[in-house]
Amino acid sequence: MQIDIISAFPGSFSGVFDESMLRRAQEKELLQLRIIDLRDFSTDKHRRVDDAPYGGGAGMVMSAEPFFLAVEALGVKKEDPGTRIILLSPGGAIFNQGKAQELSALNHMVILCGHYEGVDERVALHLAQERISIGDFVLTGGEIPAMVLVDAVTRLIPGLLSNSSLAEESFTNGMLEYPQYTRPYNFRGMLVPDVLLSGNHGEIKHWRYRQSLERTRLYRPELFEKRQEAGDRSQESE
Numbered sequence: 001m002q003i004d005i006i007s008a009f010p011g012s013f014s015g016v017f018d019e020s021m022l023r024r025a026q027e028k029e030l031l032q033l034r035i036i037d038l039r040d041f042s043t044d045k046h047r048r049v050d051d052a053p054y055g056g057g058a059g060m061v062m063s064a065e066p067f068f069l070a071v072e073a074l075g076v077k078k079e080d081p082g083t084r085i086i087l088l089s090p091g092g093a094i095f096n097q098g099k100a101q102e103l104s105a106l107n108h109m110v111i112l113c114g115h116y117e118g119v120d121e122r123v124a125l126h127l128a129q130e131r132i133s134i135g136d137f138v139l140t141g142g143e144i145p146a147m148v149l150v151d152a153v154t155r156l157i158p159g160l161l162s163n164s165s166l167a168e169e170s171f172t173n174g175m176l177e178y179p180q181y182t183r184p185y186n187f188r189g190m191l192v193p194d195v196l197l198s199g200n201h202g203e204i205k206h207w208r209y210r211q212s213l214e215r216t217r218l219y220r221p222e223l224f225e226k227r228q229e230a231g232d233r234s235q236e237s238e
Contacts, residue, residue, distance in 0.1 A: 001031050001106060001157055005146050006070045007113040008038040008049050012143040017150070025154050041069040050116055059117030067112055067123045074110065078129055082107035085129045088142035088149070089114055092131030095149065097171035099132070104156035111149060113142030174227045175216040178208035
């Protein structure tokens with residue numbers, strides 16, 4: 001997969017993509033990452049990429065032209081198969097594991113990072129193919145959401161992680177993952193559940209399922225209810 005990130009603050013990504021899974025993906029040539037400086041495409045002599053908003057208001061708005069020029073320089077077109085141009089914006093659809101899985105099947109992803117008071121709406125309407133938000137809160141810019149997006153998508157690229165590892169992660173089956181333990185068995189009087197030492201794989205699997213279900217019920221009740229509703233519909237159709 002090729003991922004191009006277009007940002008007015010390219011230094012934000014220094015070091016982040018050189019560690020852990022992201023580094024491994026690049027070393028295995030499963031991922032190519034490029035950070036593109038939006039200011040290189042400014043037509044202003046001071047390399048500005050923002051301006052005051054029409055209609056007045058606080059703050060500055062990022063201009064459309066640098067984004068269009070940057071994407072055009074990449075030779076990317078919206079109709080290219082296997083390519084997605086994504087604008088990171090608080091007004092976008094909430095990012096989740098399902099969207100990460102969808103994006104991991106692409107060949108090329110172009111991520112546009114907003115900043116300041118937002119981006120000229122013409123970028124969203126005529127350049128980007130979709131808007132994505134990582135949550136119902138406001139950040140300084142799109143750089144941190146871009147890191148989140150890249151990390152979540154990259155680890156799903158075929159060949160990086162084993163299928164068994166991915167299958168048991170949180171959200172993969174609509175539930176949170178079960179608790180994990182490692183040595184020592186007794187840490188300051190806190191013991192590992194005996195079932196995990198039993199060697200009975202059937203009991204371990206059942207325990208993990210129940211723990212996963214209970215965790216989901218306690219900490220993500222909306223996911224639990226969704227799963228329950230899906231189960232009810234499945235029974236009605238039988």
